[in-house]
Amino acid sequence: MTSPPLAPAIISFTILFLAAVTSVESLSGTTSTLAVISGPSGPTICGILASQPTHHVVCSRNNSAFNISPEISFTRISGGRDFFCGVRSGGHALICWNSTFVPKRLYYNESFALDNLVVGDYQICSLIDSTRNVMCWRGESPERTQFRGVSSGLGFSCGVVNSTNRVLCWSTNGINSIDNSYRFAEYMQNEYANFSMLSIVVGGSFSCGFNLSGGLICRGNNGNGELDVPLSGLSNVYRDVALGRDFGCAIRNVNSMVVCWGRGFREGYRNVSDGVFFESIVAGEDFVCGLTSSNFSVICWGPGWGNVENEVSLGNILPGSCVEEECECGVYPQSETLCSGNGNICSRCDLVERIPPVSPPTLGDDAPSSPSKEISKGLLAFAIVGSAGALLSVCAIIYCLWTGACFGHKKIHNSVQPTINGTNSNAPNSNGSPPSRSSTIRRQGSRGWSRQRSGTGGLFGRQRSGTSGLFGRQRSGTSGKYAERAEEFSFSDLLAATNSFSLENKIGAGSFGVVYKGKLPDGREVAIKRGDTSTILKKFQEKESAFDSELAFLSRLHHKHLVRLVGYCEEGDEKLLVYDYMKNGALHDHLHKNNVGNNSALLNSWKMRIKISLDAARGIEYLHNYAVPPIIHRDIKSSNILLDANWTARVSDFGLSLNGPEPDHDYRPTKAAGTVGYIDPEYYGLNVLTAKSDVYGLGVVLLELLTGKRAIFKSDKDEGEPTSLVDFAVPAIMSGELMKILDSRVGLPQLNEAEAVELVGYTAMHCVSLEGKDRPTMTDIVSNLERALFLCEDSHGSISSGSISIVSE
Template identity: 60%
Template structure:
């Protein structure tokens, strides 16, 4: 039955429907295999993965049939959603800025990274992985064995997507119609034709079929029916909360009591093992299904294809408690899930699923209709009226939000990275997205997963810095710095001034305050640098990287709080006027200078080789190498840093140079080609500063006002074996036991600043040589060779 509405009421209802369709539905339905916290990967081995509950970091753990204990998955970072397939699975990091893929050996590979285009959900089908972006809700697809992913028209906007065996389907935002794409064109076309002009509000795919709820709440399945996977046992309006589709079976969660029923699979899916159990979500393998139980958030699996002898069908897998939904920072439209704070360990909330017992479908043309099940009761009509009234209020609120976004510009921060203080080259990096491929075997069979939540979480707008950093009130930091007095100013960083502060609990900290400016451009630059540094430091923990204590984000104020480095920056020890004449300084020994160089190199090596994804710092310089109270050096200031592909390949998109004059890689500056070797060049300049005591750029009487680079000053002397002529006189000539160590540092520096990146050493090579150089300060002359040939390059 339909209720026609005309006149002014039609206009209001049309506005409500439009707003609900474009805003509420895309962020309130679990969509096929999207936004789930449980995933199945299979192929050589069956692997079940989940996002762990009740921990500060919402990390991933997996169980594999060839492993006795749960497997912690690297990196140790928070994730919003995961999806699995053949010999691997994929996950969206909290915040939506990064998509990782793990192969059957659990080795991670980054498929996607962008600050400006965030992912809200991900789905995996065969070897194809697809995700939806926030804002535009466009589809992006990647293939593990090729960069030529099959995907729909780039301008199409989708409410939801899901994937089956070699195909994906999505619901067009403009019409609620189903379209499908992928390598398996025959089945994609058949499913799309089967749905035809039916309007649906969610989609689930798996094997060679797909199912979705239409606008009146009835489940519809299309595609291959060889094993009865389309034969829904009963079909009442809004009967099912979630689905999981395997290669030849379908399972659904009943809305009435959250128990599971399965059909298809030649009748081999016995439900006796799960009788009386309720489930939060279910996922499907080839011919088995796994579910997250409501009682204790444990995982059990069942079905003819489940082959584990140690954990037979219906028994709990040795996994910790798994989250029933993503932990998000935004306001929940339909309330907060019970135990949310405990399950998320205080880092966000799990949103309660919205009740869509009244389906809403956008009309093809006026007049406007609200679709309801036949013979609506009096109570339902009242509920419908209340729904319209509340929707009208929501429409006004939504319009106000849009106006606010347009007025303030906060909706358009594209996370472009600001550049550094000190004389710098300005940056306009266009590319923040890098693609790489994984190694997943192709197969015609694939599991699909469904969720009781029946909506996509708004994970794309979640906080990307709430996992490890303490949040401070602005008033606390004002008090800590005596209202940011000049006497507490100790330096400057990538987006503002740094002050020494003392917190109420007695901790000494360094507080970086974003520079204030009435201009919107300056505000956005401050915001981008703030987000960049916070994103990196909140997930990086290493002895030779500066530690982030916390942050403050109030109104236009953006502040970062670091542990206080008592001995300041290496730049000050080498070049500050107050230190230049201090021959007794701790830094004025070759052993200490080599140790500081080694500390910094180890920090950079961690970024390049052990961080997942790897990171290019892009602004290595002596002022960004800080020294703590124990004279341990640490790399700081990640305002310009970028994630990069695991290989040393060039970025595939243009990227304008950024960095500090005197330290910036000439190949990067001239050709806009960024690799890890750009950081190697910067460190090479720092090594030359340590050797000579000269600034990266300095003036000489011979050159008048024209500055000379320390590279041009030092490299010719090193090449001809006249190192003693350029060494810092404050330290003096090295003793016999130190001479070969200093010489090895000089040869390492010379190779680091080679004009071509391919001829520079890797950070691992540099660390190895500096370790040998430091050892040379304590052992006999004959124990080490400093030949230039000992420097590697690639």
């Protein structure tokens, strides 16, 4: 890339730059309801006030707020060097104010409405709604050219031509002006000559824009790191870009947090506090302001702001323009309240299909109570009742052992029961169970799933009710009742099939025994799970109960993403189950072991990993929503996700499963069961079981697929101390640093995979929320993973490797 010409001579002036806006709902965002004036009187922040009879402008300077023309409603505003402008509601008038807030009307025409407004140093530009032609004041503008959107900055303006998607730039002194600003505009236009763009945003001596695939591309001067955008060019990572004199900021699609780069932001692209989410941002010369999603307040930060973010006293600002026309992609939540009945705020089409990061606030309401309150109350009750029940439990056990009465009631098998501390279920445990998560993550979880956009299903909008039924373990009575659905084998048949259960045929272990590979007389390859008969009586009874559960459940379950039961054997103390043989073994082994063969390389693609996660999610969704009655698996983990010869994932091991009621109901079984690292903290701490407990386990599996790390692993940084994968991965995802923790065996995602991988990461983060009510349903998860796989699909819609071709189902 050739060196740019000198930046325009006007570069020393203080100036505001506003993100480009477009006539279509592109990735660059909508016209702002927030403006910054960087003038000699000091920074002035203005916004269009929400929930007022008139959508008037309020400004703040030196921490003092005051209303501007309170009798006039505005739809959009933009700020410049020492003035700002606003388009009146309806778009037929343009008014500007100088640094002392004296108004001047620049445009009035009842026949043509203005759409989009951008202000640079001196130039003011807007598009004519009906023709898409640009009209500029204080400078010439290109004639008879229809634009998607325009942006004005320091000495020059640019726009994206509607018909060609090419960038056209011009000097603020005129199209044919022979001066430095003209030469720089020409240079900038040439920099985008080989790109088809959706939008362009102009800064000091550089610019950024989104290409047709949603990748952010920056060109121009890079003396202060202006072009060093994290994940530059990857599709759909960012939206709403704002550029200052020599820095830029953008809102991340995946979590609505802001990333900044360039002067003052080089150290780790540090921006604002973690956990702050934004609706929109605008930039001044050396600082940036954003409209928060939590309460529609304004926060500013940056080197020119003292590098300490703080709230500006403006009140609640509209998150979008209130318009009268019909909204193509639905209406923004609380739109009627925000607009006071005068129009609606339209949802952005480019965000309708994304996961909402936060819930929009109810203006005037008190702050929500802590989401941990319910947990705290539960723990208190748990401690009180547990203390009183301890003595009764001891007595009951003595009675059962003395009389043998309890032998007829088989207990729920607890394969990896952690020690439960009744006073603090969230504290770290010495046995390696997951430690507590930060309050920041807890807050995120509490807000992450309630926001729904009107007019769309949304990625997390679909809900399906499960069929109601009594909660309890499925019991078989005599296994002969399953003869019609499962083949009954003799013990001698299975002994011969496994070469007397030789160690060479041992392939794993399940909830009640060891699994062997076998070959039946008719040539069928099967997996045979044999119950361990050598354990003490209590353990045997628990394993027998697990045997009954698997036999009962799998005899009535038939789904392509559940392991199929072939048959069973029950002779004396011998209890065996026979399944279809899963040639490619357990997902866990491919992710965490080095001795499973070269085929593991097939999993070293993001597309294949997303397909496997979708397969597993569909299997669990079937259990929750379509089995009658519904089933909660209780032990979802990567070792219970098996891969057949075609690399289709199937959920296995139903030894701990329970029948369940509606997915949103809960149940308190005898005691918690599951595997450390995967067990739901709410279930583990409070013994409250819901379908969301399986969601937690799947969330951990998703994190395994993304990072390649075990659910509990030893960190070199912490001198080998056990680390929870959830505590390792979730903070990175929340801070927008997922790419730093991805499995290095797969590498960084390609252009068409970046959004898919971030979507999986964001989904996983919500799956492992501390409280079940904050987790998505399995239907929601399936919808998201379908979307992620679609983003990865090639032109043929298949996943191929060598001679294997796997078509997604």
